[in-house]
Amino acid sequence: MNQYFYPRSELRATIANLPIHAERNSGLSSVREHEKGNSRQSGALALSGISLSFGGVTALSEIDLNIVSGEIRSIIGPNGAGKSSLINIISGVYRPDSGHIRINGHTYQKVPTHQLARLGIARTFQNLALFKGLSVLDNVKISRVHHSRATFLEQITGLGRARREETDSLNRSNAIIDFLDLGDVRHSLAGTLSYGLQKRVELARALVAEPKILLLDEPMAGMTPADKQDLTGFIRAARDQFGTTVVLIEHDIGVVMGLSDRIAVLDYGRKIADGTPAEVRSNQAVIDAYMGIDHEENPTGGSN
Amino acid sequence: MDTVTVRKAPGHWPWIAPLLVLATAYGVIPFIGTSYLFEAILTPFLALSLAGLGLNILTGYAGQLSLGSAAFLAVGAFGAFNFNLRVQGLPLIVSIVLAGISAALIGIVFGLPSLRLKGFYLAISTLAAQFFVQWALTKFGWFSNNSPSGVIDAPPLTIFGISFEGAVGRYLFALTIVTIFTLFAWRFVNTRTGHHFIAVRDNELAAKVIGIPVLRTKLLAFAISSFIIGVAGVLWAFAYLRTVETGGFNLDRSFQIVFIIIIGGLATIRGSFFGAALIVIFPLILSRLGQLFLGDIFNSGVLEMSQRIVLGALIILFLIVEPNGLVSLWDRLRKKPLRLSRIKTIN
Numbered sequence A: 001m002n003q004y005f006y007p008r009s010e011l012r013a014t015i016a017n018l019p020i021h022a023e024r025n026s027g028l029s030s031v032r033e034h035e036k037g038n039s040r041q042s043g044a045l046a047l048s049g050i051s052l053s054f055g056g057v058t059a060l061s062e063i064d065l066n067i068v069s070g071e072i073r074s075i076i077g078p079n080g081a082g083k084s085s086l087i088n089i090i091s092g093v094y095r096p097d098s099g100h101i102r103i104n105g106h107t108y109q110k111v112p113t114h115q116l117a118r119l120g121i122a123r124t125f126q127n128l129a130l131f132k133g134l135s136v137l138d139n140v141k142i143s144r145v146h147h148s149r150a151t152f153l154e155q156i157t158g159l160g161r162a163r164r165e166e167t168d169s170l171n172r173s174n175a176i177i178d179f180l181d182l183g184d185v186r187h188s189l190a191g192t193l194s195y196g197l198q199k200r201v202e203l204a205r206a207l208v209a210e211p212k213i214l215l216l217d218e219p220m221a222g223m224t225p226a227d228k229q230d231l232t233g234f235i236r237a238a239r240d241q242f243g244t245t246v247v248l249i250e251h252d253i254g255v256v257m258g259l260s261d262r263i264a265v266l267d268y269g270r271k272i273a274d275g276t277p278a279e280v281r282s283n284q285a286v287i288d289a290y291m292g293i294d295h296e297e298n299p300t301g302g303s304n
Numbered sequence B: 001m002d003t004v005t006v007r008k009a010p011g012h013w014p015w016i017a018p019l020l021v022l023a024t025a026y027g028v029i030p031f032i033g034t035s036y037l038f039e040a041i042l043t044p045f046l047a048l049s050l051a052g053l054g055l056n057i058l059t060g061y062a063g064q065l066s067l068g069s070a071a072f073l074a075v076g077a078f079g080a081f082n083f084n085l086r087v088q089g090l091p092l093i094v095s096i097v098l099a100g101i102s103a104a105l106i107g108i109v110f111g112l113p114s115l116r117l118k119g120f121y122l123a124i125s126t127l128a129a130q131f132f133v134q135w136a137l138t139k140f141g142w143f144s145n146n147s148p149s150g151v152i153d154a155p156p157l158t159i160f161g162i163s164f165e166g167a168v169g170r171y172l173f174a175l176t177i178v179t180i181f182t183l184f185a186w187r188f189v190n191t192r193t194g195h196h197f198i199a200v201r202d203n204e205l206a207a208k209v210i211g212i213p214v215l216r217t218k219l220l221a222f223a224i225s226s227f228i229i230g231v232a233g234v235l236w237a238f239a240y241l242r243t244v245e246t247g248g249f250n251l252d253r254s255f256q257i258v259f260i261i262i263i264g265g266l267a268t269i270r271g272s273f274f275g276a277a278l279i280v281i282f283p284l285i286l287s288r289l290g291q292l293f294l295g296d297i298f299n300s301g302v303l304e305m306s307q308r309i310v311l312g313a314l315i316i317l318f319l320i321v322e323p324n325g326l327v328s329l330w331d332r333l334r335k336k337p338l339r340l341s342r343i344k345t346i347n
Helices: A008-016 A033-039 A083-090 A136-147 A152-157 A161-179 A195-208 A225-242 A253-259 A277-281 A284-290 B016-027 B035-061 B069-086 B092-115 B119-139 B166-188 B192-202 B204-209 B214-241 B251-264 B269-297 B300-321 B325-346
Strands: A043-054 A057-068 A072-076 A098-103 A106-108 A121-123 A213-217 A245-249 A262-267 A270-275
Touching (some): A057 A245, A072 A253, A152 B166, A152 B192, A195 A225, A262 A284, A270 A284, B035 B166, B035 B192, B092 B119, B166 B269, B192 B214, B251 B269, B251 B300, B251 B325, B269 B300
Parallel strands (some): A072 A245, A121 A213, A213 A245
Antiparallel strands (some): A043 A057
């Protein structure tokens, strides 16, 4: 894990020379076996027959997706394929026209957004969605909201449960901040940070809620290769250390191929492939959909 | 008195400056000030600061724009007047709290549109509060105890047996109440709920997704803000003017309070005081300068017009040059010598 905790400039220099998968299993193996083990069989999240259209334009049609606990599941596809719509349906921002969503044994027509955190789901946004007027620490801390019980009066006076909860969320937030190597900017206003750091703070905010399922909507968009490398490591570490199920939307095929356990491919709102990176890479429909697009880096290496 | 939005962790003793100000306000000013200073400057300054503080919690921290502040001032003033008048033996402090609660309840009612409306649309809907309250207070004579002119007179200010009479007494009365609420606000913006306000302001969807009760947070913002503005209304009526009519709580007053927080600095506690100071002192300076340079031509009519023009220009200037208000100007000025020395050491 140590190689993720260098100062950024050093990290960038070091990582620029590394092959993509060099960091793959470098010490990130402290998996919480009990968490991963007993939930492998059951699906953490299942979509069935999800369709969505905007004013007659079909965004998603008849999508079935079964996400297993503890896996890193990527959803890829060309622009406009419906990837973000899918995340927005899982997080209750959109209501699907038909189909339903099953989360930890509960079935929903529309996921109740305000209960998302209680259901154990956290997400990041494609465009930055931090609270700019709060410090990094406060941005992270605030995500412990569903663990707080203190009344208004207790908060104002700083007595009773308020103090205990404050200490608890402070400790947990600091741990996550250190984990994501954000210690230097702990007290900076979130709005003043660089794009890459803000993305990382968003990840910290999502992780501190201790989600069972983490939805990441293009976490690498607009990042430098060095930033991407950092974040890839953090995502895998999050899964390995906290047993979090990860649903990842990403355009960078190299990142996706290296990071994912399984990949679902969308094209024009339909699921055209679903399987391990190796299976997906050799799938003719996927090759067709990506023809002419996939020229940046040659996806290498399979997955477990 | 640093708030959550202040850039960097404050110095070692962030409370030392406010404590010094407070010590001066209680220990020095009452002995050296003239009654003109108390009656024309300090008491209205305190009342407007408190109103600015209230609006700043709603607009600066929670991001809900309101143009109805004067309505809540009026509810506070007339509420306290009526509780005091109609409930025999009710201590003044209880009247004030009840007036604040009345303002908070009306604030919640007029805050309901915020659940669906944002920005300009919300601002327009808060105008409803402005017009409705002013209309109701004028229309129903009961509120002003059927006084033919619609004017109400303030009761004597006595709390816990201490009588706050005279210019200095009323100043101390206002100062004490403002101090209590400033302390509350300063605590509040650093609590979890205070952070919820900022989260809802900065990104409502993200706030909802992480589990912040957005609707409850917005209504709470309206309630707390209106409560504080209501109490500011009591100060305005009882400590400053002593006799008030509904006409004094018009849209101009609402805008004045919006100006205070914009000029002073949104989402800062100090900003409300900076802004109120400017709004109160500025006309006096303008009037003195006008008299000095223009003599008799500069009568009250010209003064009022020039006040508006200069104030308007000032606001435009502020929005362009210093959108974060007097507070950030102040902080920059304070840090400047520091920054220069740092550059020197680097070189």
